[in-house]
Amino acid sequence: MPTAADPNLAIDAELAFTRLEDVSLDGRNSRRARTLDPSTRADPQAYDRRICRAYDGSAPGGLQPDLREHGFARIDLSARSELQAALGRVRMAGRLGPADVADIRRNLLGRAFTLPSGERLWLLFIAREGFFMRRAGPNGMALIREPTPEMNEHDASVAVHADQDVEGTPLRQMMRGAAPWLFRHESPGRRNRLSRLALLNVWIPLQQVTRPLVLMDRRSLDRQRHQLRYGLITDAILPRGEDMRINDIWTFLHHDEQRWHFTSEMDARQAYVFETLGTPHGSFILPGEERAEARYRQLHAVIAAARNGDAEAVIRALALADDPRWRAPATASLARAIAAMEQLLTEARADPSALLGGDPSGWCARATEAAERVIRKSLEMRAVALLLPRLWPRSRRG
Structure with a gap:
């Protein structure tokens, strides 16, 4: 039987990493990537583009990821009919509206979902900022977009990244510096594996025939050598004050030992959950x-x-x-x-x-x-969740 390491399950994926010449040391003796202005971020030449093997979890014997072990997992949304109806409306409309956000939040908040390990993931909070829809054309084809992308009109992400530095903006201001003690995370030189409180991305593919989400197995990442602090300029996408216009995230250097995974046969009946504070991810163009x-x-x-x-x-x-x-x-x-x-x-x-x-x-x-059907559409949101033990009562079924 094939395994997740079987090359027959993998395809060539071109991913965009930080260039080595754009890396420097910052004041905390950690490594930092040079901040790119919005126009440069869209330039393919601004990245170290590498062909990586991406393993398809849809294939027999493909990886069934677990949140603790791999940094990401899939959860089942199929039983929630009201949620599925709302997701279907958004897919057909090609836009996310305030009423859709309210419906989706209502059907996710307070729900617990079973993880492959047997643990349960209880969604406690979904942030208003960072709840948006992405649309991406096949083969990098540009789509007509409106000029206000706060909730809509986001393209698929270009560079491999993780969405938040636990010690940076805006968490530092919002949590008054307490985020590293509250949330489980792993960063270069710092970690918190004891907390059961997690800051997660919830990613729902309305359709992803093209430009699929790809995630790195956290076990294959050398954080000290390859994880880089990065200041993302948010002026064009988020209405923030001057003190929080630079969002502190992570980018990454490439290494041949890094392991990448995606799921080709996946729609809105499932969602990915992955660690906002450290799971590397991106998208890629499929051959064909x-x-x-x-x-x-x-x-x-x-x-x-x-x-x-x-x-x-x-x-x-x-x-x-x-x-x-x-x-x-x-x-x-x-x-x-x-x-x-x-x-x-x-x-x-x-x-x-x-x-x-x-x-x-x-x-x-x-x-x-x-x-x-070949336009990739997906929803993203940031959630605070509690990891419940395997033996937790199962009355709150997701």
Whole structure:
């Protein structure tokens, strides 16, 4: 039987790390990465880009991660019908609104979820800041976005990072310096493994056929050598005062021994929970996403031409040739999504007059839905949770 270390379960993932030339020592004798301005953060050349092996937890024998051991875990949300209805509305709308946030918070707060170890995770608090939706196009394709990204319009993260330094802003101000004693964490030169109180990211994939979340197994990280303090400028994404406009997070250097994991067959019936204070994570482009991007653009070109009644443009868009450089889809979910788009194109080529001589709205609606499947949509939130012992009463079922 294959194991989580079986190379047949892994694919090549290009991840973005901090460059060695951007590392210096700070005043606490720890290592720090140079702060990048917002425009530089979007530049691929600003990172040390490495091909890493990412292991798929959906495959038989794939890793079943545990929060304590690996720094992340999956929890089951499928039984909560009201929560699933709210998540479905957000996925269809492509936006997160205040009413959606209220519904989702109400269905998560105070609930306990079973972890693979048998421990239970009791969600005590969900912060208002940091609750947002990400949308990302296949193969890094840019999407049209509104100028106010506080709750929406966030792209997938570019660089490998962890979301909060337990000793930094804003935790230092909010907790008056007590965060390292209250929350379990592990940092270069400092740790708290006794506390059962955890600061966690809750990550819910509304759909992630492309640009999947990838997380590092904490056991494979040398924190002293490869974990770096970093000051993230938040002006464009969070409305904060001057004393908290720089968010203290972590970035990382690459090392060949680091182990990476993702889950290709995952939707809103499950969520990832991972340690805000130290679990390295990011996203990557799957092999085959270049074909998904091309089919997405092709479908939208045909839709626009059909709605305008432009016969020449319809024929021209349907005739676009394949590119021999396209790679085979790396996952079954990506292959299914591409096949659905190509089936609609095949249908349109067989009878293009059906898009022009009558009402094309039916085909256009199906094509729009198929194309939308390759847009990655996910929700993120910050939660305070209590790790309950295995023998804790199970009356609060998640």
